[in-house]
Amino acid sequence: MKYRLFSLVVLGLAGAIAAQLPKADNCTPPPSAIAPSLPAKLLPGMGVVHLAITTSNPEAQKFFDQGLAQMHSFWAREAERSFLQAAALDPDAPMPYWGIAMVAGGDWRPRFQIDLLNSAFGKQVPPAMARARAAAEKALELSKAPGKATDLEKMYIAAAAARRDANAKDGDDAFVKELRVLLAAHPDEVEAQLDLALMIMRGFSLPDRKPVAPGSMEAVQILRNLLEKAPDHPGVHHYVIHAFEGSTFAKDAWPSCKRYSELVTNIPHAIHMPGHIYSQTGRWDDAVKSFSGAAANEREWMKQDKLYGDGHHGHNVHYLATAYSFEGKYDEAVTAARELMAYKENPKQVASADLVTTAHAQGWFAMMRTLVQFEKWDAILDDHTLPAFGRARQDAWRHWARALSQANKGNVEAAREESRQFESTMLEFRNKTHRTDPDELKVARQELAGHLAVASGNRGQGLRLLEIASKSERRLTYTEPPYYPRPVAEVAGRVALKMNKPGVAERDFRAALQQYPADSHAVEGLHAALAQSGKPVVAGF
């Protein structure tokens, strides 16, 4: 299985959300469905990048460089605006059109993300791709005019044109091939090395964290070299984060996390992205700083542009709530979740049979996660705190959480009733979506059986069921934030503690910590398990 650094990319939703691509991945704001129409401004905090282009207008060079910097932070919409401005300032310059060709299609992202989207939904061609293709053709055309493009620029344009060729068997591979040609002639070209690294990084597998393809490690090597050659290039640090994520050496990206957010201070994704590495490596407090910083920045952009959308903000604040929850900060997690729950879904989203990626839906899930992880059984039963959602998937989760709540409060019959409602809502899900049960809800069903057994006095059986559920949960597709509320191993460990089985509890809590390093709930449980077994706490770490 490939490592998947994806925000709520729910593979089980392929049929329903294929049409929404690329919204299915909210980790980067999607490209504009329509070409940006308002003029660009030179903005602070974009990061400093320079690629000399053939132009008669120095202002065009400035906007081109800004677009390039925005491209390297995956801000396709603003990058396209900057490139358009450069093109308007110098209509004869081909490289601004190269820039549009690079970003307008919305597929300037790590190759492993492209692989995942393709495997989940098949190759999609969004309407915006037409702009990218037209721009590639324009760049090619302009570059043929005498004196309008250097050989190097022509090679960059040839690479982009190869990717945008509608008849290409695999445009991404064609792009890589052209980049290698360019680098054979210009081996020190930083931009081309960066582009190549992004397009060959294929990620790491789970659970063994091995490279998926040779490109995974080639990209790492390219980027390690660039860290020395171009230490202030924001793209280098950004791509290091993506190239190292999910590997055994993810911590090696820590310096780039720090540097990237220093170099790019005004792009939400740039501020947000280090939080992924921090959360993977147990630095929850730093993850919180990344996500909260990105949220503050993004709110400013949202105020200025009514077409900004709220999907990326939803992902970012959902992850913020998750980080708070794993860090053990209940009130903060609830506050973050509530911010998102206040967002309204648009009419099309409301009418959808199944949807998890809206800001509102992400807030609701973050609330449910927090309440369950902190075992706030009374709050779960409070309709105001965790209201019915009105969509089968979320309402199934709600009945599940309520069943857990009743079971843990000792109300076995009420728990069984919620369990029945969970099943009837799952039937509604299947009827409305024409799909089978999502994997994570199958795990939820397994976990619930464990709680019911424990509540009925069959603790041994309950523990066994919970550990089975835990194994299933660890096999789920990995996403960030996770779409299972919290590691089931946390629950199994607590039950084992109640059964005075500290060895079992220790094993379970360590399993949870392996999944989510420094998970405060598991740390607390591990302390208790070690204390119960008479081992010194220090031995646990």
Added chain:
Amino acid sequence: MRRPVTPFLRHSGTPSAVLLLAAIASAGATQAKSYPVDGIVVALDPAGRTILVSHRPIPKYMDAMTMPFRVENAIELQDLHPGVRIEFELVVSRSSSVARNIRKMAVADVEIPAPREKLGIRDMVPDFQLIDQQGHPVRFSEFRGRVAAVNFIYTRCPLPDVCPRLAANFALLQRRFTGRDLVLLSITVDPDYDTPAVLAEYAKRWAANYSVWRFLTGDVAKVAAEFGEVYWSDEGSIGHNSTTSIVGRDGRLAAIVEGSSYRVDQLSDLIARQLGEGSK
């Protein structure tokens, strides 16, 4: 080229119109045959248990045209209105034909609930004032006595099969009904961006004749809701459904066509009927 149109309602009680009779005769079989039909309702005659439908070509049977169909089950007429897209089975025997199993067709992947304010067929359209592409205030009541076709677009719409298609259809209507009492109104769902100047440029692109085709902006929320148009800000675009409404000379809502996949001939048929050209 005008489409064949058969008489209807004014000659109600004669569902066996000439073309239908010809079709039945051409079936020439002793056993009934069934053909799938996809069309837009132009008019309804519940008493005569008949619908007038502007239909697409019926494979292996007949070309696209407007014709009346007798309905087997009158209950199926209850939810229909002029402009609605339907599909049904046309069952043709030696001596008769009926429309069976009439179903409204979904026009979008996700059915978006209509706004509460949405007008019903035959409701009087409340007057409204907006600004046209020349910056002039326009009141809807100014067009009383003319048939009006109203759609909703926005100039930045990137999807060729939505707003550009709707605009292209109106451009064809403008040509087809030259000199008739028809006014075309395209109301933007992106009024912040679609200023009169932007709309004027857009109108130029479609060669819009100002006396026939107005592009309107301003406070469009109320009028959009009344015509059943739903729109919202999305990720870098504006999401919206597509409604095209026909308003009669009397200012009452005569038909609503949902979606953008209708054929312009079908919209023409709805307009021609309001212009009183249905029996030509």
